[in-house]
Amino acid sequence: MPVVVVESPAKAKTINKYLGSDFTVLASYGHVRDLPPKDGSVDPEHGFEMLWEIASDSRKHVKAIADALKDDDTLILATDPDREGEAISWHLQEALTKRKAIKKSTDVSRVVFNAITKSAVTEAMKNPRDVDMELVEAYLARRALDYLVGFNLSPVLWRKLPGAKSAGRVQSVCLRLIVEREMEIEAFDPREYWSVRAVLETPRGQTYEARLTELAGKKLDKFDLATAEAAELAVQAVTSRKLSVTSVEAKPGTRNPSAPFMTSTLQQEASRKFGFGARQTMSTAQRLYEAGYITYMRTDGIDMAPEAVTMARDAIKERFGAAYLPDSPRIYKNKAKNAQEAHECIRPTEMSRAPEDLKVTEPDQRKLYDLIWKRTLASQMAAARLERTTVEIGSPDGQIALRATGQVVVFDGFMKVYTEGQDEESTAEDERRLPQIGQGDPAPLHKGGMEAAFAKAGSREDDVVEAAPTSGMQRGPGGLLSENGAVFGQQHFTQPPPRYTEATLVKRMEELGIGRPSTYASIVTTIQDRGYVTKDKNRLIPEDKGRLVTAFLVNYFRKYVGYDFTADLENQLDEVSAGDRNYKDVLDRFWRDFSAAIAETSELRITEVLEKINEVLAPHLFPPREDGKPPRLCPNCEIGQLSMRTARSGGAFIGCSNYPECRYTRPFGPPGMEEASGIPPEGKLLGEDGGDEIRVFKGRFGPYVQRGAVTEENKKPPRQSIPKSWVPEELELDKAVMLLSLPRQIGLHPEDGVPVWANIGRYGPYLKHADSTSDRGGTNANLEDIEEVWTVGMNRAVQLLAEKVASRGGRGAAAKPLRELGEHPEAGGPVNIMKGKYGPYVKWEKINATIPKETDPEQVTMEMAVQLIEERAAKSGKKAPAKKKAATKKKTAAKKTSAK
Helix, strand or coil: CCEEEECCHHHHHHHHHHHCCCCEEEECCCCCEECCCCCCCEEHHHCCEECCEECHHHHHHHHHHHHHHCCCCEEEECCCCCHHHHHHHHHHHHHHHHCCCCCCCCEEEECCCCECCHHHHHHHHCCCECCCHHHHHHHHHHHHHHHHHHHHHHHHHHHHCCCCCCCCCCHHHHHHHHHHHHHHHHHCCCCEEEEEEEEEECCCCCEEEEEEEEECCEECCCCCCCCHHHHHHHHHHHHCCCCEEEEEEEEEEEECCCCCECHHHHHHHHHHHHCCCHHHHHHHHHHHHHCCCEECCCCCCCCCCHHHHHHHHHHHHHHHCHHHCCCCCCCCCCCCCCHHHCCCCECECCCCCCHHHCCCCCHHHHHHHHHHHHHHHHHCCCCEEEEEEEEEEECCCCCEEEEEEEEEEEECHHHHCCCCCCCCCCCCHHHCCCCCCCCCCECCECCCCCHHHHHHHHCCCCCCCCCCCCCCCEEECCEEECCCCCEEEEEEECCCCCCCEHHHHHHHHHHHCCCCHHHHHHHHHHHHHCCCEEEECCEEEECHHHHHHHHHHHHHCHHHHCHHHHHHHHHHHHHHHCCCCCHHHHHHHHHHHHHHHHHHHCCCCHHHHHHHHHHHCHHHHCCCCCCCCCCCECCCCCCCEEEEEECCCCCEEEEECCCCCCCCEEECCCCCCCCCCCCCCCCEEEEEECCEEEEEEEECCEEEEEECCCCCCCCCCCEEECCCCCCHHHCCHHHHHHHHCCCEEEEECCCCCCEEEEEEECCEEEEEECCCCCCCCCEEEECCCCCHHHHCCHHHHHHHHHHHHHHCCCCCCCCCCCEEEEECCCCCCEEEEECCCCCCEEEECCEEEECCCCCCHHHCCHHHHHHHHHHHHHHHCCCCCCCCCCHHHHHHHHHHHHHC
């Protein structure tokens, strides 16, 4: 039977159903091969030769395909219809050829289908082709570039910025977008401005809202009412005049539907409407695709197959009537410039299959399918028809003018099914519906009409109006209200640009030409997994680690995190996939400059890098101080300068240059992040014990007590962490001395003579039955209370340890010997025969020597045991028994054996 290979078992199952028992359908389970994460996997010195390795978990799948080919000489590669899918087919063909599973007689072909339906699969099988090497070369170029950047740039980060995890060709550019947006927000200086609104009445008693547009005969711009005083005068001007309608203009308008989904717009809309992350959207879409419900979900295409357009139009006519069907199909032009991306849009495979007909149990799948189905139908529906109305209101003296806008939906068209979400809340006034208003109508103020708006503005406690209104005018946080409650002056401040959501980030990357649809989800996920970015209320916020990495790369590798450079490189890769450029030329041009940039950084000293980052991040790390002193002056000693320091354990903090005289530190980030504490940087002196100073310090990993000072002779004085339940600022000398006395040896266990200890550890107070508290073996048991560490006796300790052993089914208990042979004749210490998981063994100290299967444990003598111990020690490299000199014994034993 011909062997058909796809990526996933779910896809294999669906396709097998369509092809029947005449075919063997197997899954490759992903990429099959990858570049080993070691130096030399891409060799620029030898034509960018790439060393591929079959992943350990892929070997069994490749073997299964190779075994299937023994029974049939036909291989059909049916992986996904994009660059990645083409690469997987190529990898499979290469791997199987190396295994000699593909022979000269083997017929190898490639088939692609955009949807997993019977008709699409059957049609694809009729049109086989060879693997498209232009698409493969585009893949090879991307993979080589990503390897060369990641493998060469990440070590530079590790050396110069301890704690930084990795850098990537597109990942680092994406991170830069988020960091620079955050810096824009921090540097933003809000500007105050005011608006004036009034509620007016029609002759029939209906109300509507209008905005002040002219004052003193002059058109108002956004910042013309810049203060509360100016707003107060404007409110008075409106309330003191008679108003009437000077003109009413109604204009017809239309609104067209959005194009069908491609990968990026699907991610954006799923984020807006459901709060889905990019990865969540793609994995959900993958399952819908593999089940045959939607077309392939990684695409730049927005065009739709003619038969799909026909199906959509039929479904629209059947469900909503001919009025909702435009005279001719809507055509959407594809933005993609290369063949690889020129796929259909993301759409349902059957337009007649409504969301309620879907046979899925996962709510996410149903939600996403509903979104795709509605967007696809809407894209082929008639435009919505609107009537937009503008009403101008003025005073007889021409000093005052107001405007009311609104719209009426005359025919809903595609809006009956779907309207696109928005990234930010809309405040458009023309979305309101206006009552019937005629030119020349009087427009008196509606008393009390703005009181609700005034009350709502008053809930914004951070906005404070400084003006002193005239008598009778109400005043509150954020606004001024006329005496009759009909005219409202509202305070506003310009807002900084919003933080990115995953949706707006993907949109921005798409606008800049950075990355491609198939990579957006993994890139956005990677920068979060690395700890460079966190997500709060769906907004992406850079962590200080992310700022550090960006500051370093922007200063030392600016070209390679440049938006234009990255977009141009993407275009070059697109040209490779279109067959218009040689991929090795792209790699060679890139590597020539990039390797030189890497070489330049080798001379950089860490202090030089840190000072540069201090300079770049100064607005964030060292903002102006309220007291007017230099921002980087140490607030503790007022002598040293604050700067960023890196810790040996990774990460960063802010410290004083006057160390060790001044021990001031605070977390990396702007001031104010550190918690208020009564413990100064040089530690709080509690007193003396045995001639040593005892101090409390606040370390980066928590508070601790210390005996004595750090000196050249004593670089690591005794320290002990303070339990979480104790308040460090309130700790007294006697308690600190008690802590420094730990661990406490309670005594020797009555059964085996091994010490029992009481101590305070990472998870609280505990007992340990072992030679020392640093011993990884032994038995641990929790103590209920901190105070028990100093009071628990041996009887209670033995009971708690026994209960712990019993609760684990005996695991951890001291194993009892099968036989006790006695003391080691040369080095001392008991030699015993033990029962083990894999058979009996000889135990002496930390050496365990297996007893040969043919030897009865009951017949083992001390001489045999010593020989087994020595052989085991030599083999494992452990220290053999002292006074060993047993080479002669070994030879004698060997001779006796051979003589026998």
